[in-house]
Amino acid sequence: MHSLRNVLDQAQKNGVAVGHFNVADLVLLKAIFAAAQELKVPVIVGASEGERRFVGDRQIATLVRSLRDEFDFPIFLNADHTHSLAKAVEAAKAGFDSVVFDLSALPFEENVRQTKEAVQALKTINPAILVEGEIGDIGTGSEIHEAAPDLSKRLTNPAEAKRFVESTGIDILAPAVGNMHGMLESMVQGETKKHLDISRIAQIKSTVRLPLTLHGGSGTDDDDVRKAIAAGITIVHINTELRVAWRHALEEGLAKKANEVVPYKILPFAVESVKEVVLSRLRLFNGR
Numbered sequence: 001m002h003s004l005r006n007v008l009d010q011a012q013k014n015g016v017a018v019g020h021f022n023v024a025d026l027v028l029l030k031a032i033f034a035a036a037q038e039l040k041v042p043v044i045v046g047a048s049e050g051e052r053r054f055v056g057d058r059q060i061a062t063l064v065r066s067l068r069d070e071f072d073f074p075i076f077l078n079a080d081h082t083h084s085l086a087k088a089v090e091a092a093k094a095g096f097d098s099v100v101f102d103l104s105a106l107p108f109e110e111n112v113r114q115t116k117e118a119v120q121a122l123k124t125i126n127p128a129i130l131v132e133g134e135i136g137d138i139g140t141g142s143e144i145h146e147a148a149p150d151l152s153k154r155l156t157n158p159a160e161a162k163r164f165v166e167s168t169g170i171d172i173l174a175p176a177v178g179n180m181h182g183m184l185e186s187m188v189q190g191e192t193k194k195h196l197d198i199s200r201i202a203q204i205k206s207t208v209r210l211p212l213t214l215h216g217g218s219g220t221d222d223d224d225v226r227k228a229i230a231a232g233i234t235i236v237h238i239n240t241e242l243r244v245a246w247r248h249a250l251e252e253g254l255a256k257k258a259n260e261v262v263p264y265k266i267l268p269f270a271v272e273s274v275k276e277v278v279l280s281r282l283r284l285f286n287g288r
């Protein structure tokens with residue numbers, strides 16, 4: 001039996017990180033699974049509230065479970081950025097392995113109170129489910145942004161992180177450490193990179209001693225990612241890079257086969273292109 005908790009424990013011991021990639025269709029799921037299978041490394045598939053609205057909670061849960069069972073492979077499913085208890089409960093009931101319960105936009109005390117309540121409710125449904133909580137501000141939207149938001153004032157403070165973890169009983173913490181959701185056009189072009197506050201990651205890790213998730217990993221400097229993992233990051237989220245590859249390859253596939261209407265003759269272009277991105281990120285996260 002593959003368990004996400006064991007995979008995270010093992011990753012922490014080995015000083016590597018588990019890649020988390022979002023899905024909104026079968027192209028993305030096929031690409032992510034193919035890359036993880038090729039490298040023989042565990043992987044987490046994520047679906048945000050918007051992505052779940054499109055593919056269906058129970059449908060994506062069934063697909064991911066079918067891959068895990070048929071190939072005896074450590075692939076897991078996370079309910080990414082869930083903003084209400086009702087949506088979190090739906091995901092837990094559908095069979096998700098973990099839930100990111102994200103009330104980071106609320107005042108700290110309210111975030112603590114509601115996250116604690118969610119941890120208890122979700123573990124009643126499935127005692128093995130892992131709950132991730134979030135404090136600080138890492139922006140919203142895994143898309144191309146016109147300008148970088150100023151997130152510097154709401155970086156996660158280690159003492160606050162400790163209090164949040166102790167009062168809520170979460171299994172995983174998502175801190176704000178210079179990361180942000182989405183990418184700027186200059187990052188898509190490879191002209192600029194995101195940079196992380198590595199010493200803050202190390203301080204948070206030494207106070208909370210839980211797996212830490214780096215959200216908004218797309219477009220981050222490779223060397224910063226390596227240092228962040230060494231400092232205590234155990235899960236890295238990549239979404240926008242996959243979306244950019246998906247769109248470009250789809251346009252290319254349609255252009256190359258101008259008269260083609262058979263989806264499975266066009267979509268493999270997108271699968272291959274997204275798979276290349278996932279492969280390069282998984283190699284980085286696993287020190288290969």
Ligand SMILES: [Zn+2]
Nearest residue numbers: 081215216237
């Ligand atoms: Zn995120």
